[in-house]
Amino acid sequence: MLKCSLCGRRAVYDRRYAGVLLCDRCLAKSVESRFRRAISEHKLLSPGERVAVAISGGKDSIVCLHLLADYCRWRNCKLVAITVDEGIKGYRDRSLPIARENAELLGVEHFVVSFRDAFGATLDRIVQLARRRRTGLNPCTYCGVMRRSLLNQAARELGADKLATAHNLDDEVQAIMLNYVRADLSRLHRLGPIYSPREGFVPRIKPLREIPEKEIALYALLRGLKVHLDTCPYAGGIHIEIRDFLNKLEANHPNTKFMILRMFDRLKPELTRCTPRFEVKMCELCGEPTSTNICKACELLKQLGLSKRRKRLIC
Amino acid sequence: MPRIVVRVKVFGQRRDRRLFLPARARVLDLLERLGYNPQVVVVRRNGKVVVEEEGLASGDVIEIIPVVTGG
Ligand SMILES: [Zn+2]
Ligand SMILES: [Zn+2]
Numbered sequence: 001m002l003k004c005s006l007c008g009r010r011a012v013y014d015r016r017y018a019g020v021l022l023c024d025r026c027l028a029k030s031v032e033s034r035f036r037r038a039i040s041e042h043k044l045l046s047p048g049e050r051v052a053v054a055i056s057g058g059k060d061s062i063v064c065l066h067l068l069a070d071y072c073r074w075r076n077c078k079l080v081a082i083t084v085d086e087g088i089k090g091y092r093d094r095s096l097p098i099a100r101e102n103a104e105l106l107g108v109e110h111f112v113v114s115f116r117d118a119f120g121a122t123l124d125r126i127v128q129l130a131r132r133r134r135t136g137l138n139p140c141t142y143c144g145v146m147r148r149s150l151l152n153q154a155a156r157e158l159g160a161d162k163l164a165t166a167h168n169l170d171d172e173v174q175a176i177m178l179n180y181v182r183a184d185l186s187r188l189h190r191l192g193p194i195y196s197p198r199e200g201f202v203p204r205i206k207p208l209r210e211i212p213e214k215e216i217a218l219y220a221l222l223r224g225l226k227v228h229l230d231t232c233p234y235a236g237g238i239h240i241e242i243r244d245f246l247n248k249l250e251a252n253h254p255n256t257k258f259m260i261l262r263m264f265d266r267l268k269p270e271l272t273r274c275t276p277r278f279e280v281k282m283c284e285l286c287g288e289p290t291s292t293n294i295c296k297a298c299e300l301l302k303q304l305g306l307s308k309r310r311k312r313l314i315c
Numbered sequence: 316m317p318r319i320v321v322r323v324k325v326f327g328q329r330r331d332r333r334l335f336l337p338a339r340a341r342v343l344d345l346l347e348r349l350g351y352n353p354q355v356v357v358v359r360r361n362g363k364v365v366v367e368e369e370g371l372a373s374g375d376v377i378e379i380i381p382v383v384t385g386g
Contacts, residue, residue, distance in 0.1 A: 002366050012364040014353075021366060059382065170383070217357055217382030221364065229326070229382070243383070247354040 013218055017255035024222045031219045035067045035207050042193040044205040045071070045162060050078045052160035052202070054151050055103065055110075057083070057095030057228040059220045060166035062102050064208055066225060068164060069106040082154045084147045085114035087122020088233065095228035102226060113154050113313045115146060119301060120309045127234070129304040139234035142300055149297040150313065153288060155202040157314040167206045170213040170243070173257045176264050177242050189271040191264065198280040200289030212257065287311065319373040321345070326380040336371060343367040345377060355383035 002011040004023035011021035022030065039045050053068050055061040065081060072079040081103045086092055096112065103110035116122050121129070123146075127139045155163040167175075172191060179188035196203035208216060220227050249256045278291035285298040286308040294302070301307055317338040323345070324331040336345060342358050342365055353367045359378040360369060371377070 002369055010363075011366050014366040014368060024364070213383055214354060214357070217380075218364065221357060221380070229380070244352075247352050247383070250354055251352050 012222070013215070015215075017250075017258060027215065028219055028222060031063075031211055031215055032067065032070075034211050036071065038193060038207045038210055039071065039205075042205075044164075044194055044207055045075065045077060047075045048077060049161040050080070050159055051162050051164055052080050052082050052155040052158055053164040054166070055081045055083055055099045056092075057097070057099035057102075058166075059217050059225075059227040059229065060168055060171075060208060060213070062098070062225055062227045063216050063220050064164060064166035065102055065108065066106065066223070067207070069108060079108050080158055080160065081108050081110045082151060082158070083110065083112045084150050084154075085112055085116070086143055086147060087115045087124055089122075089124055091230060091233055094230065098226055098228045111154060111158065111314055113150050115150075118150055118308060118310050118313060119146065119306055121304075121306055123234075126304060126306070129306070133304060135303055137300070138237055140237070140239065143234070145296045145300055149288060149295065152202055154313050156200070157312065160202050163202045163204045165204060165206055166208055168208045168211050168213045168216050169257055169261065170246070172206065172209050173246060173260045174239065174242050176260060177246065178239065181238070181242070185271065186275055189268065189275045192268055198278075198289070200280055200282075210258075210261070319371060319375075321371055321373070321375040321377050323349070323377045323379065326378060340371050341367065342369050342371065342377070345371065346379075349379070351379060351381075356381050 002021055003009065004011050004026050005020040006026045007023060009023035009025065012024050013022045013027050015022055045051060051068060051072060053065055055065050068079055071077070083096060083099045085096055100110055123139065123143055126142050130137055130142065151163060175191055176188070193209050194203060194205050246257060280289050280291065281293060283290045283295035283298055284293050286295060288295050290296070298308060318335050319338055319340065320333055320335050322331055323334050334345065334348070336348070342360065343353065346353055346356065346358070346367065357380045358365055358367065359380070361376055
């Protein structure tokens with residue numbers, strides 16, 4: 001039996017990037033303290049603030065919900081949860097009840113906003129239309145843009161000071177690499193523990209940003225949290241290739257992911273300096289904040305012959 | 316060469332299988348044989364989460380839980 005390097009109990013995890021074996025308790029303690037450290041170090045939350053957390057029902061967002069619930073009780077913050085129901089048959093309909101169940105368990109108010117209500121079409125339908133019209137855009141583009149837009153709007157309507165998302169170390173490093181590969185400087189400089197664009201946008205925070213995906217999964221498993229573990233049927237393409245590439249690097253060269261993250265964080269102030277600030281306008285079609293005349297979500301919808309149907313998401 | 320036999324279940328797959336491995340095989344060797352990167356799975360040996368360096372014994376029941384779901 002292999003033992004925990006810190007306390008000698010039975011090890012459950014080999015944290016190779018730090019050269020230690022950890023037991024269930026020491027791993028849980030470490031995950032919790034990294035979460036709190038991220039919040040204090042980057043000033044993600046202040047006492048008394050109102051926080052909206054995006055939850056899908058997957059392991060990352062459920063762990064984020066539980067950790068935030070503890071934190072908010074301690075720091076007197078008010079927590080609400082938002083789930084975006086994109087309308088992905090056989091996937092989101094299975095994770096949504098798990099999201100609801102966890103929120104109920106913690107006594108956190110939970111709101112569901114759906115693509116169908118907001119845009120008159122599910123993601124499944126949108127993907128179908130995009131294929132028919134040969135837009136050449138993949139499902140993740142539609143999903144990402146529209147989900148971000150709905151999350152921001154819902155959080156704003158709920159009066160949230162911050163919008164927390166469950167991006168973990170792996171997600172963040174993948175996003176860094178993806179924006180490098182695509183040479184997308186404006187997306188690249190938005191990455192980081194907190195992004196507060198401008199008026200009309202709720203500042204987004206990522207308290208799990210320095211926790212590897214596997215540690216979050218283990219934490220969920222060891223704490224016995226109920227989570228949804230399936231894979232999105234639309235996952236594919238370059239995202240997956242970058243993910244697999246990074247995992248291979250990490251397996252052969254432990255600590256690679258943290259090194260990429262640290263390097264990015266060092267470069268970030270320079271990136272921000274050379275990225276022009278945009279002027280905030282109101283989308284001519286839906287009224288949401290945007291840097292262009294028509295927001296990205298409306299632009300994508302328009303191509304498909306759709307439009308935003310509802311002004312207000314939360315009644 | 317003496318060999319051991321373990322039963323392997325992958326979370327989300329219906330069928331389990333028996334696998335023959337060298338006598339001193341570790342969890343890591345089993346993952347390698349099946350093509351899993353340890354980064355993306357959690358392994359339970361006889362119901363308990365184990366580290367990949369842990370050795371295997373004949374009759375072990377190994378559960379592989381893919382945890383990198385992407386989305
Ligand atoms: Zn320990
Ligand atoms: Zn718009």
